[in-house]
Amino acid sequence: MFDAQRQGRLSFYMVSAGEEALSVGSASILDKQDVIFCQYREQGVFAQRGFTLNDFMNQLFANKLDPGRGRNMPVHYGSRELNIHTVSSPLATQIPQAAGAAYGLKMQRINDPSLPPRVVAVYFGEGAASEGDFHAALNMAATRSCPVVFICRNNGYAISTPTLEQYRGDGIASRGIGYGIDTIRVDGNDIWAVREVTKKAREMALQNGGKPILVEAMSYRVSHHSTSDDSFAYRARVEVEDWKRRDNPISRLRKYMEAKGFWNEAKEKEARESIRRDVLKAFSQAEREKKPPIRSMFEDVYEELTPELKAQMRELRDHLEKYPDEYDVGEYEGGKSSLDL
Numbered sequence: 338m339f340d341a342q343r344q345g346r347l348s349f350y351m352v353s354a355g356e357e358a359l360s361v362g363s364a365s366i367l368d369k370q371d372v373i374f375c376q377y378r379e380q381g382v383f384a385q386r387g388f389t390l391n392d393f394m395n396q397l398f399a400n401k402l403d404p405g406r407g408r409n410m411p412v413h414y415g416s417r418e419l420n421i422h423t424v425s426s427p428l429a430t431q432i433p434q435a436a437g438a439a440y441g442l443k444m445q446r447i448n449d450p451s452l453p454p455r456v457v458a459v460y461f462g463e464g465a466a467s468e469g470d471f472h473a474a475l476n477m478a479a480t481r482s483c484p485v486v487f488i489c490r491n492n493g494y495a496i497s498t499p500t501l502e503q504y505r506g507d508g509i510a511s512r513g514i515g516y517g518i519d520t521i522r523v524d525g526n527d528i529w530a531v532r533e534v535t536k537k538a539r540e541m542a543l544q545n546g547g548k549p550i551l552v553e554a555m556s557y558r559v560s561h562h563s564t565s566d567d568s569f570a571y572r573a574r575v576e577v578e579d580w581k582r583r584d585n586p587i588s589r590l591r592k593y594m595e596a597k598g599f600w601n602e603a604k605e606k607e608a609r610e611s612i613r614r615d616v617l618k619a620f621s622q623a624e625r626e627k628k629p630p631i632r633s634m635f636e637d638v639y640e641e642l643t644p645e646l647k648a649q650m651r652e653l654r655d656h657l658e659k660y661p662d663e664y665d666v667g668e669y670e671g672g673k674s675s676l677d678l
């Protein structure tokens with residue numbers, strides 16, 4: 338998808354390479370009923386929970402099958418069915434929202450003890466943890482004893498800011514202690530360690546009516562920050578190549594599986610080929626799909642269109658009729674007629 342952006346077929350993309358163990362490993366332990374808030378580099382969480390290739394592609398191409406109706410930038414996925422709140426760009430806003438959601442879950446269970454125990458898991462980068470929202474969220478979750486697992490992905494960089502310039506203390510973990518929150522730091526590139534820690538964190542978060550837990554998972558951002566970034570302007574190519582080779586969570590898992598006899602070169606080749614085929618199929622399907630109706634830009638704020646919105650819609654329709662050669666309305670579901678009142 339990064340290459341597709343370079344070919345001009347997609348407006349924007351963010352890669353999560355190097356952080357797969359962290360997102361897939363933690364999500365594989367969480368219950369399907371648990372509520373999740375992501376930052377934007379947790380594709381593995383979505384995939385592990387059942388977000389399909391078509392779901393990813395429909396959002397990336399902002400077509401009519403995207404439940405967000407094409408209103409978000411690519412990579413801002415969300416899924417009501419999978420209990421994952423929609424990714425939101427302003428950094429760290431998801432952290433207090435997660436503390437609040439966890440408080441909500443706690444209150445629901447106090448009112449109705451027959452409800453199943455659930456936690457909230459929230460992911461964020463070490464850069465986002467410099468925002469005031471991070472601190473407000475931890476304090477609120479600690480004082481209100483909210484069942485939330487804060488999962489910090491410490492991947493070494495916040496765009497061009499290395500951790501050396503991000504904080505002077507001992508990373509993010511030491512902050513949890515200051516708020517009275519049980520905290521653990523884990524090797525985020527070891528999928529088994531991540532699973533173990535998430536399992537324990539979830540159990541602890543549900544103890545005694547609920548409490549927050551902070552996990553700091555150490556990893557490395559192998560990719561550029563996004564398609565808008567060239568990371569070799571601020572870090573050496575050799576540093577990235579070294580991390581890819583020496584501490585890649587996928588090759589680590591592969592070596593483990595090969596040693597156990599679960600995996601080999603033939604299986605690897607077959608998997609890579611079939612995954613590539615599936616990705617390209619979903620890609621071309623989503624690319625061909627129509628965009629949401631133009632009308633949808635006026636909808637979903639009010640249950641019914643207000644007189645002002647109707648007037649604006651009429652104005653837009655008149656404008657499109659006046660300049661038919663300037664706009665390609667054919668790529669939108671229903672074309673201009675979606676603007677008929």
Ligand SMILES: Cc1ncc(C[n+]2csc(CCOP(=O)(O)OP(=O)(O)O)c2C)c(N)n1
Nearest residue numbers: 378426427428462463464465492494495496
């Ligand atoms: C409030 C706010 N400030 C700045 C930005 C611009 N911005 C987007 S991502 C990013 C870096 C975040 O780094 P980190 O939280 O460590 O996550 P990573 O990208 O490393 O996964 C910045 C500064 C933003 N989106 N929102």
